[in-house]
Amino acid sequence: MAGAAGPGTGAGAAGGDGDDSLYPIAVLIDELRNEDVQLRLNSIKKLSTIALALGVERTRTELLPFLTDTIYDEDEVLLALAEQLGNFTGLVGGPDFAHCLLPPLESLATVEETVVRDKAVESLRQISQEHTSVALEAHFVPLVKRLASGDWFTSRTSACGLFSVCYPRASNAIKAEIRQHFRSLCSDDTPMVRRAAAAKLGEFAKVLELDSVKSEIVPLFTNLASDEQDSVRLLAVEACVSIAQLLSQEDLEALVMPILRQAAEDKSWRVRYMVADKFSELQKAVGPKITQDDLIPAFQNLLKDCEAEVRAAAAHKVKELCENLPIEGRETIIMDQILPFIKELVSDTNQHVKSALASVIMGLSTILGKENTIEHLLPLFLAQLKDECPEVRLNIISNLDCVNEVIGIRQLSQSLLPAIVELAEDAKWRVRLAIIEYMPLLAGQLGVEFFDEKLNSLCMAWLVDHVYAIREAATNNLMKLVQKFGIEWAQNTIVPKVLVMANDPNYLHRMTTLFCINVLSEACGQEITTKQMLPIVLKMAGDQVANVRFNVAKSLQKIGPILDTDALQEEVKPVLQKLGQDEDMDVKYFAQEAMSVVVQRLRKLDLPVKDCDEPSAPGADKNHFLRPRGPGEDAGKGPAYQLCVNPRETLAHPEIVGLVHFSQSRD
């Protein structure tokens, strides 16, 4: 980098003569001081451009002092500034000058707003790495010390995040000072500062020498873990994970475990919640022996905690806890010490607890193996499949694959079916939507026979749901089923039922037929599409509802690539031509769009295009669309102006069309 700085400044100075007259700092600073916050913000976000225009030297001597002096601004601007400065080292002349960035960041690290402060600390951490060891001790460490002994709590909280980045590279004398400062922040008068210190305790412990961890960090940890405020105590639990990793089993047992045991039984549920939430990390950090002696009993207590919040957090960890147990003896531990508590949770009074359990419980089957699953877990799954809360049932169904691998899904299918049927008819459409998503997976596991017998009718019923999102999901579901079960199955079971709906009195159902064809045609291939689907689509071109007709046009465009040229030339084109003359402007628009696609395809297939209908294709004559139409003009010549803002932006159209025509129900 130092080498690059030489030629860099040379070039800057050469080009700089011109730049200087063009960009006196005053003009740039005016931009940074603009009255409009938004403009000020924009300027700050392009601060690197300004710095580049000024060159490294003037950035150091003029821009940075200005920024340091005018720190009072809106927090949004300050946030942008804090972020920018983290990447500024190159713009002030490289690592040798990185310390120039410290004064403005120091001020930013003391402001009230947390996000600004956090960003300033982040940038300071980044820049600390770019300092030389000498500069670190000469400039960075003094800054940390100043912040650590600041008057207002904000600077002290910021300091907490900076110790760990400067400690490893400091000399021994400085190291002692840094530790001293951290110690005093851990017992700060203000809870905000103690929280910040507790949050960084683990990180700091990791960079300390082992002796210091034992002699200094552990006492600090002990104090924070018994702080009068539960918000401080719970952060100590987090630190526990890092500290435990550093100590030998012996030290761990003597120094950390008493605290952890105490935290697992803390009188505040927030602390207990934290223990439950961090359980897997704690388990890994303390190792198998302590887990078995201490953590398992603690976990049992958490599973029957008096607060549902804690129970739910613990229930979430059941699978991970079991997975991480040493394989030897795992089964016995789970069966004897965990399972009894899980059984209780299945009938918990709180639905969040039950649904947390349901989201992981299936994972136990792979750990426990076939026999145990059938004997002990299956009854639990079945109970949960009958739970009153749909979320619990959904969570079970969504994890069926784990069980399938171990015992096969047949064992469950008898109970599965009523559960699925009930969810399929749930009053909340989001629940219905969720179960549809699992249909392809279920179909794969249950097999085609079971599916045809029990679930097929459900899948078809969703097609006429009164909520559009469900009908849409049902359509996509059909496609996935066809991919699973094959064309023949589709032809026999799905396609006839879909095509019948084309005669439904409700136009929404008729459109569903079209939507199904759109997604099914590709999966079904040319023959079925041409022989069975195309005639229906063409017939629907005469529908009395315009929405159906323009969806016919869209469908024809969609299935065009699957059809052969004869069908395109002889059957599709005439219909599109007719729709192109429709009285409704949207139908006309989509028909013309489809036509241009079809024509293009025919041309690609090297067939002569006889008619001259090409110019009416939207891409060919833009003016035709953009021109507003007077009342006297022939309505047949082109769509009305309000629709055709930009014919190429097809994405915008469905929305406009939605406004003009249909009242889709979305509850």
Next chain:
Amino acid sequence: MDSVSDLKSKEIKRATLNELVEYVSTNRGVIVESAYSDIVKMISANIFRTLPPSDNPDFDPEEDEPTLEASWPHIQLVYEFFLRFLESPDFQPSIAKRYIDQKFVQQLLELFDSEDPRERDFLKTVLHRIYGKFLGLRAFIRKQINNIFLRFIYETEHFNGVAELLEILGSIINGFALPLKAEHKQFLMKVLIPMHTAKGLALFHAQLAYCVVQFLEKDTTLTEPVIRGLLKFWPKTCSQKEVMFLGEIEEILDVIEPTQFKKIEEPLFKQISKCVSSSHFQVAERALYFWNNEYILSLIEENIDKILPIMFGSLYKISKEHWNPTIVALVYNVLKTLMEMNGKLFDDLTSSYKAERQREKKKELEREELWKKLEELKLKKALEKQNSAYNMHSILSNTNDE
């Protein structure tokens, strides 16, 4: 813990508590020195507890019904008894302070996060009495409230008892001696003003504005920093909050000294000018109502040559463009009032309006031009750097060839 078990024992407890309440409020000389320790112990054992997690994880205090405390039937009596105890003529703070200490108050303050408004109401009265009777605890109580507020603003954004604590503070501020201590000013600027950024401001804005105005009535020199603080935190996307801010500004203007007004009229009226042209008609309307306030009107009149040029542009523009007819009508009245204050200036501004707009546009163009050039320069430099790197590279590879 369980509200339906042990009903019989609970009934006995209730009856006993009722008896106690009755006893301390009707008898004299019953609060003897030896009772204090047990009384405070009984109160602590009953009311101090870790508040349970809210039943509704997305509890919105503005919308949802609060979860009521299940054990209220007896907790209420404990609070009742506590109050009678504190208010009894026999009560002696000098003895009680041995038991009602910092730790006690700390735990009491944490209870203000209770979701049950009935509990918070009792707590408010209790804390008020304690602040009044225990001089030694006052600084500590203020500091702890300070911490609760800072945590509320910058960390959790959630605390149920903000309004109640502010209400107590209102009366505390009222009693501050003059000149104000630095500690109190810091509380105003670093806690109360940032508190305006809170999401649920509507729940405690009345109490907050009351506290702010109390401060300004004590010390008028605080007006400028307070108004600048409010302008800094002025809501950008929340119209309801903007209306609240305008309300608070009017309350402040009601008590402002003319000399202080001069110090902040420029930034303040720039903001008011923006509010007046808000497309949200409630914001515009609230701002235009300032012109119905006699005192504010007199301040504007005194400083018309400063204020009119700031306000004129947006008033003129919305008189032509605002979608809401009520606003347009209000603006006409305001323009008329301003014209009557200084007709000459008004005419000058009207005639220079167009030129002014054009100048703004030109300035805008110049800005764009500047940035375009800066971008070009950046590209050029990036290119130079690339080239020089390339040259270096080719030189190196050449030497390698040799």
